Amino acid sequence: MTGIVVVSHSxxxxxxxxxxxxxxxxxGGPRIEIAAGLADGELxxxxxxxxEAITAADDEQGVVVLMDxxxxxxxxxxxxxxxxxxxAARTRLTWAPFVEGxxxxxxxxxxxxxxxxxxxxxxxxxxxxxxxxxx
Numbered sequence: 822m823t824g825i826v827v828v829s830h831s832x833x834x835x836x837x838x839x840x841x842x843x844x845x846x847x848x849g850g851p852r853i854e855i856a857a858g859l860a861d862g863e864l865x866x867x868x869x870x871x872x873e874a875i876t877a878a879d880d881e882q883g884v885v886v887l888m889d890x891x892x893x894x895x896x897x898x899x900x901x902x903x904x905x906x907x908x909a910a911r912t913r914l915t916w917a918p919f920v921e922g923x924x925x926x927x928x929x930x931x932x933x934x935x936x937x938x939x940x941x942x943x944x945x946x947x948x949x950x951x952x953x954x955x956x
Contacts, residue, residue, distance in 0.1 A: 822851045822852065822880060822882060822930055822931070822933055823851055823882050823883050823884065823885060823930040823934060823935060823936045823939045824851055824852045824853070824854065824875075824877075824878025824879055824880060824882075824883070824884040824885070824930075825851050825852070825853045825854070825878060825884070825885050825886075825887065825923070825926050825927060825930060825939075826853075826854045826855075826856060826871065826874045826875050826878050826884055826885070826886045826887070827839055827853065827854070827855045827856070827857065827887055827923060828856050828857065828866060828871055828874075828886060828887065828888040828889065828893045828896065828897050829855075829857040829858070829866075829888070829889040829893065829919070830857070830858065830864045830865055830866055830889060830890060830892075830893060831857060831858060831864055831889075832855070832857040832858035832862075834857070834889065835855045835857035835858075835889075836855065836857075838919060838920050838923050839853055839855060839923070841920065841923075841924065842920075842923045842924045842926075842927040842928075843927060845924055845927060845928050846927055846928055846931040847931075849931065850927055850930070850931045851926075851927060851930035851931055852877075852878050852880065853878070853927065854874035854875070854877045854878040855874065856870040856871040856873070856874040856900075865892075866892055866893045866896035866897075867896065868896045868897075868899040868900040868903065869900070869903065871886070871896055871897055871899075871900035872900040872901075872903035872904050875900060875901075875904060875908060875912055876904065876905075876908060879908050879911060879912075881911065882911070882935060882936065883911040883912065883913065883935060883936025883937075883939075884908075884911060884912045884913070884936065885912075885913050885915055885926050885930070885936055885939045885940055885943065886912060886913065886914045886915065887915060887917055887919060887922050887923050887926060887943065888914070888919070889919045894914070897914050898914065901914075911936065912936075913936050913937070913939075913940045915940045915943050915944060916944065917940070917943035917944045917946055917947075918946055918947045921946035921947045921949075921950065922943035922944065922946040922947070923943070923946075924946060925942040925943045925944075925945065925946035926939050926940075926942065926943040926946075928942070929942040929943070
């Protein structure tokens with residue numbers, strides 16, 4: 822099953838987003854790893870922690886990484902450089918919105934979808950909100 826990594830500057834934010842997303846699937850959802858905050862509890866991101874989370878989430882079907890803000894993207898890109906090349910090749914960073922994208926990714930991954938499909942569904946996660954407000 823496609824694994825998911827949640828990268829955030831805030832551990833509390835990541836934990837809350839994952840809790841919300843996992844409420845949308847029954848047991849047997851995808852493996853979700855969190856790389857959020859710094860080791861001392863401060864806000865920030867750590868490329869080494871992200872690479873470790875990607876490795877833990879990988880089961881050879883692929884990993885989708887969702888990030889909250891700009892430097893989380895930079896740290897995630899750097900984390901790819903620390904990975905085994907095969908794992909890096911199976912890892913997809915997505916521009917999907919953090920909460921809506923995570924929900925779409927978790928639900929889609931729980932069906933056994935491949936990483937490319939999980940990314941696509943995560944990236945359209947905000948469409949329902951856009952359509953509702955433009956209604």
